[in-house]
Amino acid sequence: MPLYLTAILLPSPLSEEIDDIRKEISSKYNVYAALKPPVHITLYRPLSIPLTTEKNLIQLLKPVAFMHNSFEQKLQNFDSFNNKTLFVHCVKQPILNNLQKDISAVFHKNKLDPDENKSNSSFHPHITIAFRDVTPEIFIPLWAEYKNRKLKRSFTIDRFTLLRHDGKKWQALEEFLLQKPEELKLF
Template identity: 60%
Template sequence: MSLYLTAILPPPSLAEEIDEIRKEISERFKVYKALKPPVHITLFHPVSIQDELEKYLVKWLKPVTLLHDKFEISLQNYDSFNNQTVYIDVVKNEFLGALQKDIASVYNKNRIEKKEVKSNNRFKPHLTVAYRDLSPETFSNLWPEFKDRKFKRKFTADRFTLLKHDTQRWNILEEFRLNKPETYSLFP
């Protein structure tokens, strides 16, 4: 059994910039869990599956690339979940929501996830900068500094990534380039 995560990875320069924010938080507030995964936007949460199903998962995810073209993702400021997670917010985006919904349907249709993910109503795209080892006391010290801090960046999402955990870290298993074919009309 291995753990798999489906996500969008921002371009390397932006990922490095966000990783510096994660490192700043880690050093100043002594929280380290957010440093473990690569900087990413989760499209489908980590799932544990049999290693022999890996090639099928890749095969099942490939057709999703034909349903979506590249699109822009806007990041804006910081927010939090339940005083336990601090993240950079992703501005609501119909293209990202549609991609997430199609990926969730692959997991559902092929019964990769034990419980069906019925919709993406709960999908809240974000880039985590602190979580899990963030105590309520630490959160109350960290949040006043970040709640009004400005952060505004954009990038083009032209692929999604399947990552595999090797018990130590996440590694890229496969990248899926978004490549929706052009549609042609007989009547312009």
């Protein structure tokens, strides 16, 4: 079964700038897992779904794009999870949380996620720059280097993307433009 990921892909040149940070970390600390996916904010975790369900999943996700307008997202500095994941911190905001909740609802209401316990019940938006192959011995100097490093950027989120893993890398399968219709004015 193919693996699917629902995410926000960052625009160039911001994506390239963060990818350069990932490459710098990989080179310096000999960790490479974070280089595999594109630079992104996960909206729904990687999930194996039968290929026969793919077209249905795309149709189910389309209405979510019509429930949201584009918005500005701020990125600020670096943070970590569990002494093994380093990431760029996304400033929390209700608009992004609502988008993620609406996408999660598609997976849950349509029973696409057999293990809902691993679902995104506690959404913490971030852009991973080092994880999985970061050992505690590597994390200590890595965190020492990045915990006080400053980064402040922003970009417009105007779409989300469904990606499919082709066995070697993630491929963008479908983009969903955020385009909530203007509210109807009744006279």
